[in-house]
Amino acid sequence: xxxxxxxxxxxxxxxxxxxxxxxxxxxxxxxxxxxxxxxxxxxxxxxxxxxxxxxxxxxxxxxxxxxxxxxxxxxxxxxxxxxxxxxxxxxxxxxxxxxxxxxxxxxxxxxxxxxxxxxxxxxxxxxxxxxxxxxxxxxxxxxxxxxxxxxxxxxxxxxxxxxxxxxxxxxxxxxxxxxxxxxxxxxxxxxxxxxxxxxxxxxxxxxxxxxxxxxxxxxxxxxxxxxxxxxxxxxxxxxxxxxxxxxxxxxxxxxxxxxxxxxxxxxxxxxxxxxxxxxxxxxxxxxxxxxxxxxxxxxxxxxxxxxxxxxxxxxxxxxxxxxxxxxxxxxxxxxxxxxxxxxxxxxxxxxxxxxxxxxxxxxxxxxxxxxxxxxxxxxxxxxxxxxxxxxxxxxxxxxxxxxxxxxxxxxxxxxxxxxxxxxxxxxxxxxxxxxxxxxxxxxxxxxxxxxxxxxxxxxxxxxxxxxxxxxxxxxx
Amino acid sequence: xxxxxxxxxxxxxxxxxxxxxxxxxxxxxxxxxxxxxxxxxxxxxxxxxxxxxxxxxxxxxxxxxxxxxxxxxxxxxxxxxxxxxxxxxxxxxxxxxxxxxxxxxxxxxxxxxxxxxxxxxxxxxxxxxxxxxxxxxxxxxxxxxxxxxxxxxxxxxxxxxxxxxxxxxxxxxxxxxxxxxxxxxxxxxxxxxxxxxxxxxxxx
Numbered sequence: 306x307x308x309x310x311x312x313x314x315x316x317x318x319x320x321x322x323x324x325x326x327x328x329x330x331x332x333x334x335x336x337x338x339x340x341x342x343x344x345x346x347x348x349x350x351x352x353x354x355x356x357x358x359x360x361x362x363x364x365x366x367x368x369x370x371x372x373x374x375x376x377x378x379x380x381x382x383x384x385x386x387x388x389x390x391x392x393x394x395x396x397x398x399x400x401x402x403x404x405x406x407x408x409x410x411x412x413x414x415x416x417x418x419x420x421x422x423x424x425x426x427x428x429x430x431x432x433x434x435x436x437x438x439x440x441x442x443x444x445x446x447x448x449x450x451x452x453x454x455x456x457x458x459x460x461x462x463x464x465x466x467x468x469x470x471x472x473x474x475x476x477x478x479x480x481x482x483x484x485x486x487x488x489x490x491x492x493x494x495x496x497x498x499x500x501x502x503x504x505x506x507x508x509x510x511x512x513x514x515x516x517x518x519x520x521x522x523x524x525x526x527x528x529x530x531x532x533x534x535x536x537x538x539x540x541x542x543x544x545x546x547x548x549x550x551x552x553x554x555x556x557x558x559x560x561x562x563x564x565x566x567x568x569x570x571x572x573x574x575x576x577x578x579x580x581x582x583x584x585x586x587x588x589x590x591x592x593x594x595x596x597x598x599x600x601x602x603x604x605x606x607x608x609x610x611x612x613x614x615x616x617x618x619x620x621x622x623x624x625x626x627x628x629x630x631x632x633x634x635x636x637x638x639x640x641x642x643x644x645x646x647x648x649x650x651x652x653x654x655x656x657x658x659x660x661x662x663x664x665x666x667x668x669x670x671x672x673x674x675x676x677x678x679x680x681x682x683x684x685x686x687x688x689x690x691x692x693x694x695x696x697x698x699x700x701x702x703x704x705x706x707x708x709x710x711x712x713x714x715x716x717x718x719x720x721x722x723x724x725x726x727x728x729x730x731x732x733x734x735x736x737x738x739x740x741x742x743x744x745x746x747x748x749x750x751x752x753x754x755x756x757x758x759x760x761x762x763x764x765x766x767x768x769x770x771x772x773x774x775x776x777x778x779x780x781x
Numbered sequence: 782x783x784x785x786x787x788x789x790x791x792x793x794x795x796x797x798x799x800x801x802x803x804x805x806x807x808x809x810x811x812x813x814x815x816x817x818x819x820x821x822x823x824x825x826x827x828x829x830x831x832x833x834x835x836x837x838x839x840x841x842x843x844x845x846x847x848x849x850x851x852x853x854x855x856x857x858x859x860x861x862x863x864x865x866x867x868x869x870x871x872x873x874x875x876x877x878x879x880x881x882x883x884x885x886x887x888x889x890x891x892x893x894x895x896x897x898x899x900x901x902x903x904x905x906x907x908x909x910x911x912x913x914x915x916x917x918x919x920x921x922x923x924x925x926x927x928x929x930x931x932x933x934x935x936x937x938x939x940x941x942x943x944x945x946x947x948x949x950x951x952x953x954x955x956x957x958x959x960x961x962x963x964x965x966x967x968x969x970x971x972x973x974x975x976x977x978x979x980x981x982x983x984x985x
């Protein structure tokens with residue numbers, strides 16, 4: 306970088322990028338230093354690929370192994386029930402032992418979903434570059450880190466070199482201005498944005514979320530928001546760190562200790578977009594007007610407000626879109642033109658790296674307290690981590706859920722992706738707090754409706770998709 | 782890694798937008814099937830009926846498209862999950878090149894890691910190639926010339942495309958990213974040495 310560029314106004318993304326450049330490989334292509342690498346059980350075979358090349362793990366102290374995808378979430382578990390669980394967990398344990406990497410194993414006190422425990426334990430911090438072999442790694446960007454999901458080959462590359470080769474994306478800023486109404490959560494903000502902009506809008510971009518509604522959002526809500534960046538098409542999602550970020554991290558087990566705290570704070574504060582920084586695309590969204598959202602189709606962009614109507618393919622802009630909408634409605638078993646509220650559900654899943662944190666469980670518990678899950682509904686709460694589970698139990702949230710008829714389970718990815726064999730059955734309809742409503746995502750033939758924890762809880766009680774704002778009881 | 786220079790083969794049109802990587806290969810195949818056999822499970826829910834029989838009308842089940850080396854796809858192909866298994870499944874089937882108006886970013890990068898070429902072309906151009914390939918199997922034969930960055934159709938029409946120079950060289954020479962990065966070890970060590978002073982809390 307020449308001195309002229311250094312003088313120019315920079316975005317949060319540019320500052321994070323520049324801070325990690327080890328070498329410029331070609332115009333727009335850099336070798337970047339990786340500060341933290343989470344390595345999940347789905348990636349265990351990468352240890353074999355590394356060994357085949359005769360290479361060591363370059364920085365095991367910057368690497369963290371996590372058992373999350375293939376573990377059972379059944380109470381009393383000791384591993385996973387899927388036919389592949391045991392071998393992948395064994396490979397993960399052997400790899401972490403051989404290379405002396407910290408492992409968060411099945412029932413360890415820090416165990417949980419990588420994107421939940423990274424922030425929760427303070428392993429992820431502002432100004433860091435964080436990688437995971439998982440597309441929802443953008444979650445970590447909520448703390449002001451540069452974080453994105455990588456493939457298996459890149460995973461081996463990171464193990465071997467503690468770096469990653471990356472092409473510089475363009476920059477996009479989405480400002481959420483105003484104050485969301487009652488019953489509207491971070492999940493609704495981002496689902497609304499995906500519906501408005503489309504699931505490919507962020508391809509080729511690093512997205513910074515800003516605006517008064519983001520500043521007002523607690524860190525856990527920001528994590529939910531950044532989590533869904535990939536559903537907007539963007540690998541990178543991020544929010545500038547502020548006092549909320551610092552307060553969230555202070556005292557967490559891997560956060561900077563007293564002797565480094567002030568210095569770390571100064572470093573973190575340097576990460577925000579300059580006032581005159583230029584974004585290739587800028588979008589403003591009126592947060593006041595957003596209502597609780599729910600998806601109706603098989604792409605996260607197929608989303609409407611819960612008091613809306615199931616859209617008619619006849620209204621599609623073109624033939625390709627019309628065909629896609631028809632296929633989605635057929636798969637979902639829905640009739641266009643009818644209200645989405647009142648659609649009968651079989652399953653409710655509260656969990657996943659999107660919405661399994663303590664604030665999510667509190668929000669769902671507020672709706673559930675003193676009520677019963679509808680008789681025909683199977684409802685699960687899968688806390689995102691052991692830490693979340695302990696905190697929820699200390700507050701008595703587990704008792705609220707259990708008394709209502711929810712299953713209270715062990716931490717893991719579970720029904721979001723079914724990598725542990727936990728599945729929604731063919732043709733069954735699930736209101737889920739996860740991130741993808743793709744065909745077959747929760748199991749072959751499973752029908753997924755994405756929504757917030759409060760909306761999922763309301764659906765469990767009513768037995769149908771319902772507007773959480775009309776659920777009687779506590780003020781949401 | 783196998784070198785990619787000139788590819789000649791049948792192009793199969795699969796013109797549905799937003800084909801996600803979950804659709805390309807299901808999670809239980811990623812976890813439970815060895816990498817070299819994942820091609821058998823490519824686009825499983827589209828290729829097979831629930832009873833396991835093939836859907837004869839699906840493009841990749843029909844000759845000559847069954848032996849396709851090139852896939853013509855619609856917008857946002859390979860969106861969603863970062864699973865590199867999606868690339869392995871496509872390659873396991875025999876595909877070496879995907880042509881689409883746009884791709885999921887992570888999938889796009891994963892292709893190059895495996896010697897597979899993703900090509901971005903204008904939507905109208907991809908649609909025209911797809912319509913031609915579907916109407917007459919003779920028009921499904923395409924040549925992809927990476928050196929010249931040209932697609933040559935059966936009728937001799939040439940369509941230009943662009944691949945970033947570094948990626949093009951790596952494909953042509955079958956180079957692997959790790960091998961190249963290991964040559965930068967001095968710079969990596971130097972970065973960490975100065976970083977240790979600047980951000981000591983990262984190194985405790």
